[in-house]
Amino acid sequence: MDELQIFRTGVTAWLEANCPPSMRTPPGDGELVMSGSQVEFQSEDQRLWYERMRDKGWFAPGWPLDLGGGGLDAAHVRVLETEMTRLHCRPPQINLGIWMIGPVLLEFGTDEQKQTFLPPTARGKIGWCQGFSEPNAGSDLASLKMSAVQDEAGFVVNGSKIWTSHANHADYMYALVRSDNQAAKQQGISMLLIDMKSPGIEVRPIDLISGKSHFCQVFFDNVRVPAKNLVGALHGGWGVAKRLLQHERTAMSKFAELNMPGPDLVGVVRRACAGSEGRIANAVLRDKVAGLEMEAHVQRLTQQRIVEMAKARQDVFRAAATMKYQMAETEKRSAETMVAALGLQGLGWESEGFSPEELEVTRQWLNAKSLSIAGGSSEIQLNIIAKRVLGLPE
Ligand SMILES: Cc1cc2nc3c(=O)[nH]c(=O)nc-3n(C[C@H](O)[C@H](O)[C@H](O)COP(=O)(O)OP(=O)(O)OC[C@H]3O[C@@H](n4cnc5c(N)ncnc54)[C@H](O)[C@@H]3O)c2cc1C
Structure with a gap:
């Protein structure tokens, strides 16, 4: 048996022993756990499954061990994913931080950003939302207008983001902001990590036709963001965003495979x-x-x-x-x-x-x-x- 096969056998045995039977059924409406500081469980099995996967480092199986992940390479992550799908295990939690901003911070983040944000995200303590779209910037994302003006302590942010999934539960937002009004539109964008508890943020939920609403519009009124929360270079946010969108699309393409509602x-x-x-x-x-x-x-x-x-x-x-x-x-x-x-x-x-x-x-x-x-x-x-x-x- 090759090493990957041995790993697969171990994963199967572990999942069978640790994933409660009720977590091996398709989740009903609203039954997936959103991780973050406001995490809530609807059953004891849900909590057990969440904690067991978290303690294995399998919320983020591909992240390094010292940053709270499972330390697995792509092939081993794939084995874990396929076994979870085969055994109908629900995802133990949902967090954009793990699918999107986490891999971006691994690539572009400072050591301080990695240490500050990745371990708590991998343990489900920080929930994230994505502040890209604006009322007049969706497909043409580079037209975004939310402004970030630099001062001695960092940035002062004003404007609004729309269609922000789960903004009402998130602890942090990774946001694209216009940091230079004079430059060509792609060259004047930066990415910031914004604490959703900052003074000046207002989150308003939006209703959807499906009756399931996780959408919000978020307003920023003179919100202060420390300079250390800039991801990548100042005005270099477009390149970082493009990489993040690749992670987003890869994650979305896997949705149908996961045991989603x-x-x-x-x-x-x-x-x-x-x-x-x-x-x-x-x-x-x-x-x-x-x-x-x-x-x-x-x-x-x-x-x-x-x-x-x-x-x-x-x-x-x-x-x-x-x-x-x-x-x-x-x-x-x-x-x-x-x-x-x-x-x-x-x-x-x-x-x-x-x-x-x-x-x-x-x-x-x-x-x-x-x-x-x-x-x-x-x-x-x-x-x-x-x-x-x-x-x-x-
Ligand atoms: C379920 C869901 C969750 C979302 N979550 C988030 C989130 O968490 N954070 C966030 O920032 N955003 C989020 N969005 C917003 C999403 O990214 C945008 O809705 C999307 O990028 C499209 O932008 P728009 O709605 O402004 O449509 P528009 O850009 O106005 O497009 C309208 C129509 O025109 C078409 N179109 C536009 N430009 C072209 C072109 N050049 N060629 C051909 N056709 C074109 C589009 O395909 C579309 O059919 C979410 C959206 C949905 C539906």
Whole structure:
């Protein structure tokens, strides 16, 4: 048995012994744990699973041991992820700090920033939110206007961020700010780490059509940020942000694989259109489900290929760039197929006359639309693929 196989056997045994059975079921609405200083548990099993994974360093399995991570390389992280998926283990916690700003601080952060922010993030004590989008800067992110004026102690920040997921629970925001008004737009941006308890910050939640709202608009009125919280070079935030967006898109492309909330495509369609011997009776739906399942399989193989390429130190950009787009579109079509299978029962909102699964399908269908917007819309992803992967002209 090779070393990776031995590791896999150990991981499987550990997960089977330590992941409570109730944490091996798809989480219901709002049942995933958001880590941070305001962490809350809805059950003892949820708390146990969280603490056991945290104590293994497996909130951030790929970070160095001395910074609170699990010290695993990409191949071993992938084994852990695939075993968790195979055994239907829920993610023990959700934190943008682990998927996005953490890897960026590992690459661009000062030693002080790494020591200050990474160990508590890896232990779930700091929850993060992302302050990139503004009311007039989404796809064209470099048009952002939130200003940061330097003084002797650091920066004074004024402006507003919008669509900030989980800002109402986060301890810190990593934010892009305009630090130079005169420079070309990409050259006048910096990245700051902002304590959400700073005086002058106001967070207002925004309601969504899916009924699930984790969105906020955040207002900054003369908010002071210490100079030591600048990430990378002053006015050099655009390069840092581009790297962070790569981490965001990679994380998002893995969502469909994780045991995230949401109904199961094959199960829903099979129950709605039961034919003989467990087949889906409707040939059109059967065809769609088979196609989506094959796509999901291809995506898993591509993900595996990306890991193998990374292991061999090959450039993974081209393969990784396609994944976010692909996953988002597949998820949308999967939700549409479930709604089609349920017919009018797939369009429920109030609980009367609809089963919990049917209501969940409706919400999933509405929610799936956000996947092709969040983290860069599908159109923007196609532009990136056209230009940077296929080398097509502007
Ligand atoms: C679930 C979710 C979570 C989010 N969380 C966060 C967060 O935590 N922090 C944060 O900062 N932001 C967050 N966002 C915001 C997200 O990053 C933006 O919504 C996204 O980048 C699109 O920007 P926009 O909404 O301003 O749309 P716009 O940029 O106004 O785009 C509108 C439409 O025009 C299309 N379009 C725009 N430019 C082009 C072009 N050049 N070529 C072709 N088509 C184009 C877009 O594809 C889109 O369909 C989140 C969004 C969602 C849906």
